[in-house]
Amino acid sequence: MLNRVILIGRLTRDPELRYTPSGVAVTQFTIAVDRPFTSQGGEREADFIPVVTWRQLAETCANYLRKGRLTAVEGRIQVRNYDNNEGKRVYVTEVIADNVRFLESNREGGGGQREEAPFGGGSGGNRSGSSSRSNQDPFSDDGKPIDISDDDLPF
Numbered sequence: 001m002l003n004r005v006i007l008i009g010r011l012t013r014d015p016e017l018r019y020t021p022s023g024v025a026v027t028q029f030t031i032a033v034d035r036p037f038t039s040q041g042g043e044r045e046a047d048f049i050p051v052v053t054w055r056q057l058a059e060t061c062a063n064y065l066r067k068g069r070l071t072a073v074e075g076r077i078q079v080r081n082y083d084n085n086e087g088k089r090v091y092v093t094e095v096i097a098d099n100v101r102f103l104e105s106n107r108e109g110g111g112g113q114r115e116e117a118p119f120g121g122g123s124g125g126n127r128s129g130s131s132s133r134s135n136q137d138p139f140s141d142d143g144k145p146i147d148i149s150d151d152d153l154p155f
Contacts, residue, residue, distance in 0.1 A: 003076045005095055007049060008103065009033035011069050017062035027058035031071060050094040051075070061100055074099040 009031035017027045032046045039045055051073050053061050065071060075097035084090050 005073075005075060005077055007031060007033050007051075007073045007095065009046075009049070009071065009073075011065055011067050011071060012048060013067045015062045015065050017058060025055055025058040025062075027053045027061045029061065029065065031073060050092075051097050052078075052094050053097045053100060057097065057100060064102060065100075070103040072101040072103055073097045 012030045012032050015027045015029040017025060019025055028050065030048050030050050032048050035045045035047065037045075073095060075095045077093065078096050079091060079093050081089055081091045
């Protein structure tokens with residue numbers, strides 16, 4: 001059996017960071033994912049998918065993600081239920097993310113540098129050797145064309 005999902009979309013609002021009574025960080029946010037077709041009226045439709053992150057990943061998302069940011073989420077779908085105040089059973093479908101990637105630079109910074117953040121769950125987002133790498137974007141526009149041969153392309 002397999003329960004795996006990968007989504008790319010934009011945050012509909014800033015993430016909400018909370019802590020469980022035992023002190024575990026949990027963040028909730030919603031991403032809007034465009035559908036690959038238009039409606040009969042010619043309008044583009046989107047699905048609004050709730051995402052939950054836990055522990056270090058939750059704190060990282062709360063610190064760096066903002067409304068409108070393009071984000072990739074990898075995780076699993078979970079369906080849970082509870083009884084609301086009127087005694088009706090409510091079902092909630094959400095993605096429990098174990099990997100979140102920020103896909104565009106920070107618009108507020110305006111420095112032209114790509115913010116690199118491939119954060120996964122588990123023991124944290126620390127990557128060995130990342131401190132020796134320059135934060136400068138190797139693909140920034142320096143006015144020169146990029147020379148790529150067909151042999152370099154994987155397709």
